[in-house]
Amino acid sequence: MSSAFCPVKRERLLRMAENIIETNGLTRNYGDICALKPLDLQIPEGEWLSVMGHSGSGKSTLMNLVGGLDRPSAGSLQVGGKDLLALNEDGLARFRREFVGIIFQQHHLVPYLTAVENVMMAQYFHSVPDEAEARHALERVGLGHRLKNRPGELSGGEQQRVCIARAIINSPKLLLGDEPTGNLDHKSTVMVMELLKELRAEERFTVVMVTHNQEVAGWGDRTIYLDDGVLVREERMR
Amino acid sequence: MHRRRWLIHVVLRALSHRKGRTVLLLAVLAMASSLATALGIVSYSMEKRVAEEVRKYGANLIIVPDSARLDVGSGGLNFGVISEPTYLQQRQVEDALAKSALKAERSFHLRGALHHKDADIMVEGVNFSDVRRLFPWWQLTGNWPTAGEVVVGKDLADRLKLKAGDIMECAGKAQTMRLRISGIVSSGGEEDGLLFLALSDLQRALGLEGQLSLIRLMVTAGGETLKKSAASLQMLLPTAKVNEVRQTARTSEGLLAKVKLLMLMVTAVVLISAGSSVAGTMSTTVLERSKEIGLMKAIGGTRWEVMLIFCGEAAMLGVLGGVAGYLFGSVIAQFITRTVFAASAEFVPWFLFVSLGISLFLALLGSLGPMVSVFKLDPVRSLRGE
């Protein structure tokens, strides 16, 4: 059937071009527990969205679903024009390496690899490792002097910057942050957020950041509040 | 950087990060594969040696007169004292051999005693050309004899203080001979106590023209064929007894079989325990590293790609363990052959592949279970630390 006879579908196609993420009745159950109640959410391309809520409010679940780490129990989920429900596990992995960069609260760096090698690991899964490019990425996040250090020899802020370098190395369209500043002091937090803002200006990726810190949420364009898996409030910054 | 080189780099980094565990696994793998290698090398080189020994002993069939008793001692063939000397007719034997169409090298022997300086000495009449061909391990100082000459066994020469060039006078039943010694022979066997002279000379001296006491045959066949040859010869020679000679090799073979059995059991036990210890160590490793695995999956590694990294670690361990096992196993094999068989083991390069194969097999088999859990691991849950 051609799209001319199906105006609804056509409209959705048009909307998709501007929205990088589109969910429709997105639900995630863990057994009997409903972590995310049916959620309709649109995130336009280039937006910085902060997701706030208490622990267990479903914000991490939302982030995992959007990043292709987890599968929804019901509803539809389109990211960058891809229907994530149609992808199998390896397909999701391929989607993640090309489309998504993730910054973790606990950094999750490989302990036996140096900073540069940790960045190269992401390159390896994406395509081929390229040391010069990885070094350049670390220089961009201000770690040009700590290239050959293992994660154990780096401070929390430095580790988080390695994590950022790793997240942006494959030029993702979507950057996910799971409480990226949760373990950092105020000074490091500001530094990391400044860095993210700078990088976003250059690379023009979309940011979805989960946090419970009001100040951190304030760096974004829009903040949504989740409570018990339900979107309770939405706030536009500017 | 090349993907493959990167993989190897990461694998080496991971292995050197957990030195203790790596060394432990390497030791286990090396031990298992070294034992298997040692077993292989010992049985390979000793079997070869036994086969060589069988060939070296020349005769694999002997024909003796029916009433003669065949006594076999260790290390050589000793013929018990023949109470009532009986003999084989040379012509009859030759006919039988021709009729049987057996492809065999032959050597005729006549054993008897000659009187020399108030004492009897054991003498054997042989065709020296046959002897030279069939018993190449005889070590001769001096020359092979020409007509009227003899060679003396080393022990006998020592006892009688004889040396090459001496003339000795021997008396037989029929005639007395003056014999010149052309050389001293030593074989490490009973030959050392005998005097050897030309068959026809001895036959004449003892008055036993055309008579033989022993025929050694070297049939170029083994196993069943040899048995068949023996049986067919026996049919043609009713007055004689045709025996297979395997006794010389049998002692070594028996010992070899026992050592092999022992090593086989030890190796089996070690292989099983090595396999389970690899499995145990690998699964703890994978458990400990579940966050790392989750991370790799989260940043875009497919299940197969992540598994490849961990399989790479197992394979690397397997290769290193196999090489170490080969070197160590060669040393063990050398030790065993030296202490047990008083011989040196051969250097067998292709056993490297056997050792590598065993070690790789163990390493990969042991990590089969852990690999499945790597494959199945859910990135979200493992990153959350569940």
Add this chain to the structure above:
Amino acid sequence: MAIVYKMIPHILASFGIALVMFRGFSGRRSVVALTSIAGFVAGAAGAVVLFRVYRGTIPFGVIKTALGSGFLILWGVAVGVMYRSTGRGTAFIGGERFVDSSYYAGICTVISSMVAGAICMSRLPVADSSVLKVAVFVFGGGVLACGVVFAAKILEKRLPAAVTVTQSGMLAAVMAFLLMSSSSTLRLDLFSPLSMKVMKGIHDFVHQFMESILIPDHLFVQPVVWKYIGYLFGKGVGFWGGMIIWFTPVLLIVLANQLERLPSVAHVRQGAQRRKLIFAAIEARRFRLVIPMFSVIVFAAAAYQSSFPSVEYWDPKPVPVTANQAGEIFIPKQGEINLEDGKLHKFLFKQGGREAKFFVLMTPAGKLTVVLDACAICKPDGYGQAEGSVICYYCITLIPLETVGKPGGCNPVPISFTEKADGVIIDGMTLVNTWGATVQSTARVKEGGK
């Protein structure tokens, strides 16, 4: 049933050729399908005509020449591809356009399937059967070709799209399949004659070299050196030399594929994009390797089949003969054994514990020959007779029936004899002595003086 069994390697080869052709000319599947079938039938029909007009070796020679030139072309292409992979471009005027045309696809397919069809027919008794039976063979071949081509087309569609094949890889695969197909019949086999040629070439070279430059027992030539020179006369030389010539072209193609430069990505600004392009190029290169690597295996299968042919030989049990008072052996031409039926007849002569095996054979030229069942080179494993030739069991060399009775090389050692109207007369003593001399010398060489 026997015929079906015989045809299996040829069906497999045709299937493989069609498969590779479909993938190689993926834009022109219908052309390939059509020309495959047409070429097969044409080749089969042509072979039938050849076999019926010229009896004997000529048709085999024609097919062998086609195979040989194909192999030479493969060599040429392999060297060319290797040269190109070093970065030096070779451009033919209009060549690229021709290669892209459907004419090229058609011509390639027609030629290769014609050879395949001709090989198939050479396995069938087309020369002696009735016209009707031959027509059935050709028709059946055509039907079979249709089936094989369509099966290949179906399988090709299911192969992963990433597996691509270059022109050189396609040629390598086609030649591999054709040679595998031909190696299952002794008269079309190329590998054994190749290794024989290499062995002979090296022998001749060493002889020339030794006789003109090095005198035996020369002052500077140590016995050790002679030992090494001795290796040049071993059976291994021909085999390994043949192996090198056999596998080099396809291995060159594999190597050239690996040496192929990756695309230049300097103009791409984004690092991730750049890496992606390089990765895609590496992946594509790796998939292009599939067909050449597979060809290596098929080449190996062909060499194996040629070294251990599964042909049944005519090899009668030696008949014991005896000499008369004058020491002469008389073998009647007619009687229990018909000496003039063109088959070899083996005899065993024993005298005083010594023996000699020999055989009598009527060559296609109509001349009776008496030769030992042993040659001057090999261990006396004896000979068997296969279509148009006798084969030395030890070195698997084919000796055309025409040259049996001539001395030298691996030919059976000829024995002088007198031909009478009713039989042949051989001197027993000469026979036994020649046997002894031959066998003793070869046994010593082969067993390394043990």
